Amino acid sequence: MTGLQAAALLVVVVTGTAVALLSDPLRQTLVLAIFGFALTLLFFVFQAPDVALSELVVSGVGLPVIILAALRKVAQQSARRERQEEPEE
Amino acid sequence: MSRRVRLLLLACAGPGFLAVLVIGLRGLPDFGDFHGAYGLLVDRIEPSLRHATDLVTALNFDLRAFDTLGEEFILFASVAGVALLLRHLRDVDEELDRRRTREDHSFAGASDSLRVMSLILIPLLVSLGVYLVLHGALTPGGGFQAGVVCAAGPLSVLLAGRYLALKRAAPEWALEAVDSLGAAAYALIGLGGLIFAGIYLKNFLPYGSSGHLLSAGMMPLNSIAVGIEVTGAFLLTWTEFLDQDLLAQRGRL
Numbered sequence: 001m002t003g004l005q006a007a008a009l010l011v012v013v014v015t016g017t018a019v020a021l022l023s024d025p026l027r028q029t030l031v032l033a034i035f036g037f038a039l040t041l042l043f044f045v046f047q048a049p050d051v052a053l054s055e056l057v058v059s060g061v062g063l064p065v066i067i068l069a070a071l072r073k074v075a076q077q078s079a080r081r082e083r084q085e086e087p088e089e
Numbered sequence: 090m091s092r093r094v095r096l097l098l099l100a101c102a103g104p105g106f107l108a109v110l111v112i113g114l115r116g117l118p119d120f121g122d123f124h125g126a127y128g129l130l131v132d133r134i135e136p137s138l139r140h141a142t143d144l145v146t147a148l149n150f151d152l153r154a155f156d157t158l159g160e161e162f163i164l165f166a167s168v169a170g171v172a173l174l175l176r177h178l179r180d181v182d183e184e185l186d187r188r189r190t191r192e193d194h195s196f197a198g199a200s201d202s203l204r205v206m207s208l209i210l211i212p213l214l215v216s217l218g219v220y221l222v223l224h225g226a227l228t229p230g231g232g233f234q235a236g237v238v239c240a241a242g243p244l245s246v247l248l249a250g251r252y253l254a255l256k257r258a259a260p261e262w263a264l265e266a267v268d269s270l271g272a273a274a275y276a277l278i279g280l281g282g283l284i285f286a287g288i289y290l291k292n293f294l295p296y297g298s299s300g301h302l303l304s305a306g307m308m309p310l311n312s313i314a315v316g317i318e319v320t321g322a323f324l325l326t327w328t329e330f331l332d333q334d335l336l337a338q339r340g341r342l
Contacts, residue, residue, distance in 0.1 A: 001120050049229035050145040053221070057237035061244065062323060069330040076334075 236319020271318025
């Protein structure tokens, strides 16, 4: 194992743990994208550039957009529910 | 179940799990040890018989071309499912969309630098995607990766806070057509194999000389078909998700 491969593995361990430990979904999404970049680096140094490309575009662009849109909708719905539950003034 | 019972359960199951894990890890082959006879076979036959230099693409579009057909239709079906589900949630709302003004956009607050950035990104991403799709059989890349890169180009219009401009540039009917066209093209290329070579998805084009753009038989064609389908599929999914957001803002949902 070269130093580069060990370093990439370490970055993946750190960022992956960070994704799991964060509690705020919004932050989690952003760190997930960083985790995706770490995985891209990992695949690249382990000589799998095809997989690295897929990982880069899916985790950097594809997934965050969908999660962010879903998070926004959840936030809007819960805001509306709170408004409805408030007594009329 | 109380906390103590759960801890007790962990105390029993944990060591057992650990022991199994350690035994399993001890049996792993050494780092970099390779046992795959299949990989070696692909390494030998694809460059010499098919004139492809990127073996992952060769695997996807030649040796396992039929698997790729299945994968493509998995993507197609799931995107169709997403579209069906999310459209069921919204009413006939198209009229409203048409009457939107120029300045109305969903993700307001984009700075000028962000807009310039997105303007620069669009041609870069699309040309990178086209490069990847055309060189699928030569260098790392190929239909799927290229499709997502291509789809990310129009998406950067969203970065500029102009979601509705994105909808005008890539209306849903066009995305649906692109998605279906790509899926159909792949299946039809396979049918070409049946007609001209006697076996479904069998290569019927000349292999050309290794390393040239027009080589590796029908792999470039397959790559283009998958690229078109993935572009349509991703853009359609994003559009459907972002539409939900737009509707929620208008208080429709």
